[in-house]
Amino acid sequence: MxxxxxxxxxxxxxxxxxxxxxxxxxxxxxxxxxxxxxxxxxxxxxxxxxxxxxxxxxxxxxxxxxxxxxxxxxxxxxxxxxxxxxxxxxxxxxxxxxxxxxxxxxxxxxxxxxxxxxxxxxxxxxxxxxxxxxxxxxxxxxxxxxxxxxxxxxxxTIPSDAFQVVKQNVTGLQWIASEAWSTAKVLHSPSYMPFLAGTLGIAIRRGEIxxxxxxxxxxxxxxxxxxxxxxxxxxxxxxxxxxCKFVxxxxxxxxxxxxxxxxxxxxxxxxxxxxxxxxxxxxxxTDFGDQVSFDENGDVLPIYDVMNWRWHPDGSTVVTNVGDVKEMAAKVIDLNLDEDKIFWNFESKKPPRSVCSESCPPGTRIAIKKGEPVCCFDCIPCSDGKISNGTDSTECTSCPEDFWSNIQRDQCFPKSKEFLSYVEPLGISFTTASLFGALLCTIVLGIFTHHRTTPVVRANNSELSFLILLSLKLCFLCSLFFIGKPRLWTCQLRHAAFGISFVLCVSCILVKTMVVLAVFKASKPAPNENTEYYSDRIVVECVVGSTVGFGVLLGYIGLLAVLSFLLAFLARNLPDNFNEAKFITFSTLVFCAVWIAFIPAYINSPGKYADAVEVFAILASSFVLLLALFGPKCYIILLKPEKNTKKALMGRGSPRS
Structure with a gap:
C-alpha cells in the first residue's frame, strides 16, 4: 500500500x-x-x-x-x-x-x-x-x-515486558495474565475455566479513535x-x-x-x-486522556487496562475491564481498580489471603521472624503502660506519666486515683464504727452527767472521767479524717487531732499544748499522689510531714500508756470496791498491744491500706478504753443501782493475794 x-x-x-x-x-x-x-x-x-x-x-x-x-x-x-x-x-x-x-x-x-x-x-x-x-x-x-x-x-508505543507469570500448580490459584494472553479468546472454553476463571491480566490500552x-x-x-x-x-x-490507534x-x-x-x-x-x-x-x-511520550530508552509510558475473566453458569466467559495501571511522568505507578467488579475464582468469592502473616492489629507490634522473609512476623502485645493505635506498628509507645494503657493496649486513659473512700465497704465499716463509738461516748457522757452526784461517778474523779470521755469521743471522730480523698486541710488535721485526742485520753493531764507543739513544729503535711506503689494507678495519700515528729508523738503516747499500765499493775491488790486498777491494766495492755502491732503493719501497708491500718488502730484502742474503763461503771449505774451507794463503795473486801 x-x-x-x-x-x-x-x-x-x-x-x-x-x-x-x-x-x-x-x-x-x-x-x-x-x-x-x-x-x-x-x-x-x-x-x-x-x-x-x-x-x-x-x-x-x-x-x-x-x-x-x-x-x-x-x-x-x-x-x-x-x-x-x-x-x-x-x-x-x-x-x-x-x-x-x-x-x-x-x-x-x-x-x-x-x-x-x-x-x-x-x-x-x-x-x-x-x-x-x-x-x-x-x-x-x-x-x-x-x-x-x-x-x-x-x-x-507499547510498554516493555514487566507486570512475568510462573506456572506452578494450576488448581486453586488466581492467575495473573500478561498482555500476551489476557484477552486470548482461544482460552475461553469450559475446559479451561475451572482453572482460569477469575484471571486478572493486563491488556494493551484500548482507545476510541x-x-x-x-x-x-x-x-x-x-x-x-x-x-x-x-x-x-x-x-x-x-x-x-x-x-486501534497510532498518532x-x-x-x-x-x-x-x-x-x-x-x-x-x-x-x-x-x-x-x-x-x-x-x-x-x-x-x-490523546483524545481519551492518555499521555504519550518516550523516555530516554525510547519506551512509551506504560498504560495497561486491567482485565478480569468472569465465568457465567451457562459456560460463557466475559472479559471485563476492572481498572487500569499507568506509569506517571515522575516514575510513579498509578493503579486504579474497581474491586467490586473483580471475580475471584475461589469458594469464598473473596480476594485470597496472604500465605504468611496477617496484619498486626492495634495493641500489638511487629516482631520479625529470624531467618524468614520480612512479610513473616509475629504480633507481640504491647506491655503494660504502652499502646499502639494503628495496624502493623513497628513499636509501642509509652503512655504519659498520669495515664495507663487499657486492656486492648490501643488507648491511654487517666490512671484511677486510689484512696480510702467513704463509698467502699472498708470505708463504710470504719465510718459506721467511728460514728457508733462517738455516739456511745455521748451516751456514756449523758449517763455520767445525769448521775454525776452518785458515788460511782464522784468517787472516780468525775472531772477526769468527763475529760477522758470527751477525748475518747474525739478519738472516734478523728478517724474520719483518714477516710475520703486526702485534701490539704484533712492532711494537716488528721495527725494533729489524732495526737491531741490520744494524749488526752492516755495522760489526762495538760498534754494538749505539748502535742500541738510537737506536731506543728514539724514540717507541714500536705496531699501527695504516689506512683511508686503501683504502676497502673495513682495512690492519693497524705505526707506525714516529719517522720521523726510522728515517731516522737507515738513514742510519747506509748510511754504514757506503759506508765499507766505499770502503775495499774502495781495497784492490783487494793480493795475491790475502790480498785479500777484491773480495768486500767487490761485496757492499757490491749492498747499497747494494738499500737505495737500497728507500727509494722502501717509501715508495710501501701496506699490506702496504711490509712486503713491507722483507722483500725484508733478505733480498736478507743473501743478498748471506752469499754474497759466505763463499761463496769455503766453496768453498776444502770443495772445495779443498789451498788451505786456510798455505803456499798465504803465496804471493805478481802485483799487479793
Whole structure:
C-alpha cells in the first residue's frame, strides 16, 4: 500500500501469516515466496496507520504545508521477508510507485513503523540503527529493546515486558495474565475455566479513535479508488470491525531549532537522524486522556487496562475491564481498580489471603521472624503502660506519666486515683464504727452527767472521767479524717487531732499544748499522689510531714500508756470496791498491744491500706478504753443501782493475794 507525500514513512505489518515457495533444484534463480492466509489484525493495523496519516494531513495545526505519505509492506510473519522489506525501503530499492501525476520513483523514506514481533524488530532495528533511521514498533515488548546503546533509534508505543507469570500448580490459584494472553479468546472454553476463571491480566490500552470506525467502513470492495491488490485484501476484511490507534507528529519554529545555528529540519534534505531527535521529544495527550511520550530508552509510558475473566453458569466467559495501571511522568505507578467488579475464582468469592502473616492489629507490634522473609512476623502485645493505635506498628509507645494503657493496649486513659473512700465497704465499716463509738461516748457522757452526784461517778474523779470521755469521743471522730480523698486541710488535721485526742485520753493531764507543739513544729503535711506503689494507678495519700515528729508523738503516747499500765499493775491488790486498777491494766495492755502491732503493719501497708491500718488502730484502742474503763461503771449505774451507794463503795473486801 502506497501514498505519495512530501515525507514518506514506511510500515511493516503481518497482512498474511503463511508463506510458500517453489521447489529449488539449483538450476534457476529462486522465485519470491508466496504469502497467503489473511491476518485481520495485521490488516487492521496497516489501515489504522493509513488513517492516522490522513488525519495528520487534514489537520493544518500539526504539519502545515507538509504532507505525509506511506509505503506499507507485508511481512507474512516471516523474518526474511520483513528484513528484505526494511532493507528495500532504506536502500531506495523498494517497489517504485507513483510519486506525482506523471512519474514513478523510489520514495525518500525517513522512518519505519513496525514490527509486530520482538524477534523481527531486534533484527531490523539493529541494522536501521547503523544509519540512525528511526523505527517505531507498536507491538514489540522485549525489554532488551530498551538498551539505547544497541538500539539508539528505536521507539515503541507499547510498554516493555514487566507486570512475568510462573506456572506452578494450576488448581486453586488466581492467575495473573500478561498482555500476551489476557484477552486470548482461544482460552475461553469450559475446559479451561475451572482453572482460569477469575484471571486478572493486563491488556494493551484500548482507545476510541474518533473517525476510525467510519474510515474502516468506507473500505468496500466496490470502491473504485482501490488497487487490485488492495481490493483483494478488502474482500477478506469487509465484515470485520476494528479498533486501534497510532498518532505521531512534531512542529517547531525557525530560529529556535535544535540543530546547528538554531536551525530546524527542512523538508528538502530532511535526514532520518533529525527525525530521531523529534521522536525522542514527542509529548501529547490523546483524545481519551492518555499521555504519550518516550523516555530516554525510547519506551512509551506504560498504560495497561486491567482485565478480569468472569465465568457465567451457562459456560460463557466475559472479559471485563476492572481498572487500569499507568506509569506517571515522575516514575510513579498509578493503579486504579474497581474491586467490586473483580471475580475471584475461589469458594469464598473473596480476594485470597496472604500465605504468611496477617496484619498486626492495634495493641500489638511487629516482631520479625529470624531467618524468614520480612512479610513473616509475629504480633507481640504491647506491655503494660504502652499502646499502639494503628495496624502493623513497628513499636509501642509509652503512655504519659498520669495515664495507663487499657486492656486492648490501643488507648491511654487517666490512671484511677486510689484512696480510702467513704463509698467502699472498708470505708463504710470504719465510718459506721467511728460514728457508733462517738455516739456511745455521748451516751456514756449523758449517763455520767445525769448521775454525776452518785458515788460511782464522784468517787472516780468525775472531772477526769468527763475529760477522758470527751477525748475518747474525739478519738472516734478523728478517724474520719483518714477516710475520703486526702485534701490539704484533712492532711494537716488528721495527725494533729489524732495526737491531741490520744494524749488526752492516755495522760489526762495538760498534754494538749505539748502535742500541738510537737506536731506543728514539724514540717507541714500536705496531699501527695504516689506512683511508686503501683504502676497502673495513682495512690492519693497524705505526707506525714516529719517522720521523726510522728515517731516522737507515738513514742510519747506509748510511754504514757506503759506508765499507766505499770502503775495499774502495781495497784492490783487494793480493795475491790475502790480498785479500777484491773480495768486500767487490761485496757492499757490491749492498747499497747494494738499500737505495737500497728507500727509494722502501717509501715508495710501501701496506699490506702496504711490509712486503713491507722483507722483500725484508733478505733480498736478507743473501743478498748471506752469499754474497759466505763463499761463496769455503766453496768453498776444502770443495772445495779443498789451498788451505786456510798455505803456499798465504803465496804471493805478481802485483799487479793
Amino acid at each position: 502506497h501514498k505519495f507525500g512530501d515525507v514518506i514513512l514506511g510500515g511493516i505489518f503481518p497482512i498474511n501469516y503463511y508463506t510458500a515457495s517453489s521447489e529449488q533444484y539449483f538450476t534457476s534463480e529462486p522465485k519470491d515466496p508466496i504469502c497467503y492466509g489473511f491476518d485481520i489484525q495485521g490488516f487492521r493495523q496497516a489501515q489504522t496507520m493509513a488513517f492516522a496519516v490522513d488525519e495528520i494531513n487534514r489537520n493544518s495545526k500539526l504539519l502545515p504545508n507538509i504532507s505525509l505519505g506511506y509505503s506499507l509492506y507485508d511481512s507474512c510473519v516471516k523474518l526474511g521477508i520483513s528484513f528484505r522489506a526494511a532493507l528495500s525501503m532504506t536502500s531506495g530499492r523498494g517497489e517504485p510507485f507513483q510519486l506525482n501525476e506523471s512519474c514513478y520513483g523510489y520514495p525518500p523514506l525517513l522512518g519505519i513503523v513496525g514490527e509486530s514481533t520482538s524477534t523481527h524488530t531486534i533484527a531490523i532495528s539493529s541494522i536501521l540503527s547503523l544509519y540512525s533511521l528511526p523505527m517505531v514498533s507498536y507491538f514489540a515488548t522485549c525489554s532488551c529493546l530498551s538498551d539505547r546503546k544497541q538500539f539508539p533509534s528505536f521507539f515503541r 474518533p473517525g476510525l470506525r467510519d474510515f474502516l467502513l468506507t473500505i468496500r470492495p466496490d470502491n473504485d479508488t482501490l488497487s487490485t491488490q488492495d481490493n483483494t485484501l478488502v474482500k477478506q476484511f469487509w465484515e470485520h470491525i476494528f479498533r 505521531s507528529g512534531w512542529m517547531e519554529m525557525e530560529g529556535s531549532g535544535p540543530f546547528k545555528g538554531q536551525s530546524c529540519a527542512r523538508l528538502q534534505g530532511l535526514e532520518p537522524w533529525q527525525l530521531v531527535y523529534y521522536l525522542q521529544r514527542v509529548n501529547f495527550t
